[in-house]
Amino acid sequence: MKINYTKLLKIFLISIFYFVIDMVVAYAHGEKAMEPYFRTRTVMFYDVTWSTDNVKVGENVTIEGKFRLHSDWPQAVDDPDVIYVNQSIPGPVFAKIESYLNGVPARQSFRDMEVGKDYHYKMVLQGRVPGNHHVHPGIAIKGSGTIIGPGQFIKVSGSQKDFKFPVTTMDGVLIEDLETYALADVFKWHSTLAILGIFWLLWWVWRPLLIPRYQALKQGREDLLITRLDLTVGILLGVFVFVAIVYNYNVQANKYPITVPLQTSRMYTDPLPVADPQIKINVSRAEYDIPGRTMRMWVEVKNNGDNKVRLGELTTANLRFINKSFGHAMNNVTANYPSEHMADGGLEIDKDKYINPGESHKMFITAQDARWETERLTAFLTDVDARVGALLFFYDEEGNRKILDVASSILPVFTDDDGTGPSYQRIGR
Amino acid sequence: MIIVTTNKLHLYLKFFLLYSFLLVILIPKSFAHGGLSLDEDYCVLTVGKYEMHFSGYQPENNGPKEFCEDIPETGNTIVVLDFMDDELRSLPVEVRIILDTEENNEDLESITVYKKDYKIYKNGTISLRKNFENKGKFIGYVTVKDENNFIISEFPFSVGIERKSSSYIYFIILALITGASLFYFGNKIRNKSLNA
Numbered sequence: 365m366k367i368n369y370t371k372l373l374k375i376f377l378i379s380i381f382y383f384v385i386d387m388v389v390a391y392a393h394g395e396k397a398m399e400p401y402f403r404t405r406t407v408m409f410y411d412v413t414w415s416t417d418n419v420k421v422g423e424n425v426t427i428e429g430k431f432r433l434h435s436d437w438p439q440a441v442d443d444p445d446v447i448y449v450n451q452s453i454p455g456p457v458f459a460k461i462e463s464y465l466n467g468v469p470a471r472q473s474f475r476d477m478e479v480g481k482d483y484h485y486k487m488v489l490q491g492r493v494p495g496n497h498h499v500h501p502g503i504a505i506k507g508s509g510t511i512i513g514p515g516q517f518i519k520v521s522g523s524q525k526d527f528k529f530p531v532t533t534m535d536g537v538l539i540e541d542l543e544t545y546a547l548a549d550v551f552k553w554h555s556t557l558a559i560l561g562i563f564w565l566l567w568w569v570w571r572p573l574l575i576p577r578y579q580a581l582k583q584g585r586e587d588l589l590i591t592r593l594d595l596t597v598g599i600l601l602g603v604f605v606f607v608a609i610v611y612n613y614n615v616q617a618n619k620y621p622i623t624v625p626l627q628t629s630r631m632y633t634d635p636l637p638v639a640d641p642q643i644k645i646n647v648s649r650a651e652y653d654i655p656g657r658t659m660r661m662w663v664e665v666k667n668n669g670d671n672k673v674r675l676g677e678l679t680t681a682n683l684r685f686i687n688k689s690f691g692h693a694m695n696n697v698t699a700n701y702p703s704e705h706m707a708d709g710g711l712e713i714d715k716d717k718y719i720n721p722g723e724s725h726k727m728f729i730t731a732q733d734a735r736w737e738t739e740r741l742t743a744f745l746t747d748v749d750a751r752v753g754a755l756l757f758f759y760d761e762e763g764n765r766k767i768l769d770v771a772s773s774i775l776p777v778f779t780d781d782d783g784t785g786p787s788y789q790r791i792g793r
Numbered sequence: 794m795i796i797v798t799t800n801k802l803h804l805y806l807k808f809f810l811l812y813s814f815l816l817v818i819l820i821p822k823s824f825a826h827g828g829l830s831l832d833e834d835y836c837v838l839t840v841g842k843y844e845m846h847f848s849g850y851q852p853e854n855n856g857p858k859e860f861c862e863d864i865p866e867t868g869n870t871i872v873v874l875d876f877m878d879d880e881l882r883s884l885p886v887e888v889r890i891i892l893d894t895e896e897n898n899e900d901l902e903s904i905t906v907y908k909k910d911y912k913i914y915k916n917g918t919i920s921l922r923k924n925f926e927n928k929g930k931f932i933g934y935v936t937v938k939d940e941n942n943f944i945i946s947e948f949p950f951s952v953g954i955e956r957k958s959s960s961y962i963y964f965i966i967l968a969l970i971t972g973a974s975l976f977y978f979g980n981k982i983r984n985k986s987l988n989a
Contacts, residue, residue: 654850654852654857654873655850655871655873655920655922656918656920657873657875657916657918703879704879707916708882708915708916708917709915709916732916732918733916733917733918734846734875734876734916734917734918735917737846737848737873737875737918738846738875738876738877738917776857778850778852778857778871
């Protein structure tokens with residue numbers, strides 16, 4: 365019977381249709397799926413800036429900032445022995461031109477990062493595909509995955525046809541567009557090898573398949589499994605593949621006599637030199653008020669320095685809670701910082717004041733926002749590692765900043781809006 | 794040799810397509826009602842172009858367990874609405890819980906059992922506390938004032954009424970159809986092979 369190809373095509377298209385109607389477009393990068401202990405106690409991003417939020421195809425945008433590797437690094441996350449400075453974008457919509465960690469080119473991974481220390485990263489991306497893209501910095505940790513920093517929408521305008529990626533090689537050869545460079549060779553090799561692979565597959569599909577082979581084996585006739593013809597075809601194919609590889613290797617070696625192999629070494633950089641903040645913090649209790657979407661912390665701060673300091677900001681999992689009554693803290697918020705990472709209500713501190721040198725001061729910190737829930741940061745209520753971490757930013761009277769990382773076990777509670785209410789509403793006490 | 798004849802190939806393809814079609818149409822994404830739906834494990838309330846995350850709690854009975862739509866028991870209940878769109882943080886929002894009379898009632902006030910007046914929630918979260926003393930059906934009634942427009946969303950929910958999930962019925966139907974199809978097409982293929 366003849367195969368009706370039109371019918372087959374129709375069936376194929378209907379099948380595709382079924383898949384398409386159930387598809388949804390994903391805009392996020394999966395960060396919400398990561399456990400809160402990962403997002404609040406590993407790579408703590410701060411001072412993130414994007415040079416612009418609007419570029420044309422072929423124009424550059426620079427993303428830079430700092431991160432601290434939290435001192436209370438979770439046991440469930442591999443230590444940052446090997447990390448890679450990365451960007452998190454929806455596909456290859458930007459081309460990465462440069463990247464650095466503490467000024468060292470970050471083409472390769474870095475080794476032996478130090479927990480509790482700070483690093484500076486920078487990357488330059490070039491607009492490639494028009495659209496409004498969410499762009500995050502990211503730090504990939506070997507064995508654990510990529511932790512994503514704050515994201516900013518960057519609009520890329522123009523036409524993708526205008527994108528060119530010129531590169532000059534070490535021996536001075538100008539490649540006009542890396543996007544299309546030697547693409548014909550790539551297609552040629554892939555199609556050649558694909559054809560050979562398909563031929564070899566079809567050859568054995570065409571030969572007697574499983575049951576005849578099983579029967580032959582059962583009857584002790586292994587000699588029937590591979591015929592003289594199979595052997596001839598196999599040898600011919602092997603010889604052809606070998607000759608093709610040797611021949612083309614020589615052709616390519618003559619065409620590109622100077623090559624640099626892919627680099628596998630790991631880079632190292634010392635952490636940023638950060639002076640001892642001379643502040644000691646003891647978190648005596650932390651709780652999360654479930655209906656209030658509020659994290660509360662009771663802390664005791666001991667100022668061992670020579671200058672008065674005051675708490676200005678709490679940041680965790682890319683959420684920033686700013687002490688809005690404190691000018692130095694507000695000055696640290698850059699214009700156009702993405703609102704999705706700012707808690708509108710800010711940080712509330714009872715007994716908010718400058719802490720004198722040598723003084724111990726007890727404070728009650730409240731950080732309320734719906735984003736605890738919508739960013740799925742409340743899984744610590746059910747996690748095996750029910751601890752929450754954060755960075756606290758203190759400022760002296762001159763506006764000099766001191767950063768401390770804190771962490772504490774956290775308890776879920778139910779309280780009324782005013783913190784009172786029937787006793788049932790306070791669980792965990 | 795290829796043993797499968799083209800005739801059978803067509804039958805297999807037809808069967809595969811029927812099966813995939815049933816999979817797509819019979820397994821809906823959510824089994825919720827009203828303005829609430831389950832989206833990527835979120836309980837989402839749609840208010841015009843905006844979305845809110847809905848959570849219900851009964852800490853006395855169920856600790857921190859979260860409910861979407863129906864509240865299992867009478868008693869002290871907390872409902873929290875979290876804004877998923879930042880624009881909502883600058884808009885006045887009113888929330889009511891009204892009795893579900895299953896009739897068009899012009900006088901909203903007379904059937905309102907709980908009300909939070911228009912207010913701007915800059916932290917993006919609203920929590921409602923209500924002691925439901927009796928079982929019954931209610932409607933959550935959310936109004937957002939967007940310039941001069943009032944965007945209203947209603948979400949019916951019950952208190953203390955056990956709602957048994959019927960989603961397993963879809964899977965039973967699917968299994969029965971799959972079995973019947975296998976039987977039908979299997980017979981057809983066998984008969985054709987015998988006739989050939």
